[in-house]
């Protein structure tokens with residue numbers, strides 16, 4: 001259920017390299033702005049842990065740091081977007097094809113994205129952060145991290161350029177203390193939430 005204070009639509013995409021702290025930022029933003037946090041990595045890990053068909057098909061890609069095929073990921077996201085007019089996508093879209101698929105999903109619902117937030121930091125900063133993670137993930141070993149960064153630079157960079165061309169991109173420098181990064185993100189979302197550029201919803 002959406003609360004009255006959070007009844008209006010807000011469609012956000014959070015993009016950033018692995019290890020930049022997207023998950024932490026997203027968890028706080030979700031609370032504060034009443035957003036559904038749609039994190040494809042978390043959803044896939046949950047499927048894998050439950051041993052679903054999707055989880056079994058995704059597992060080999062995930063453990064190698066490669067992208068799971070688009071059709072599997074897009075179907076998962078479509079369902080969540082249909083259920084939530086206020087959402088924060090985290091880790092999706094990661095390819096241009098996924099970005100186009102997202103546009104199609106939203107078009108079908110007569111909705112659109114409000115904004116794309118890029119949380120950015122140089123590779124050496126994120127590599128160091130991942131190495132320092134206490135709750136190490138199975139794809140956090142040095143070789144897999146390198147692969148994940150490579151995928152980010154080759155497959156996700158065009159997504160960033162695409163949203164920049166559309167005038168939707170906002171950049172936040174994440175090579176700073178976590179609280180400062182969050183303060184910027186919060187300020188940005190506050191402005192977006194009150195603006196007329198929010199997701200439009202067709203009257204029934």
Ligand code: AMP
Pocket residue numbers: 018040041042044061062063065066067068069070073090091092093094098139148
């Ligand atoms: P993350 O938690 O976002 O770093 O994602 C962990 C892993 O899940 C990635 O390395 C990919 O194997 C897979 N994954 C997550 N999101 C996507 C996506 N949008 N497209 C393809 N694979 C994804």
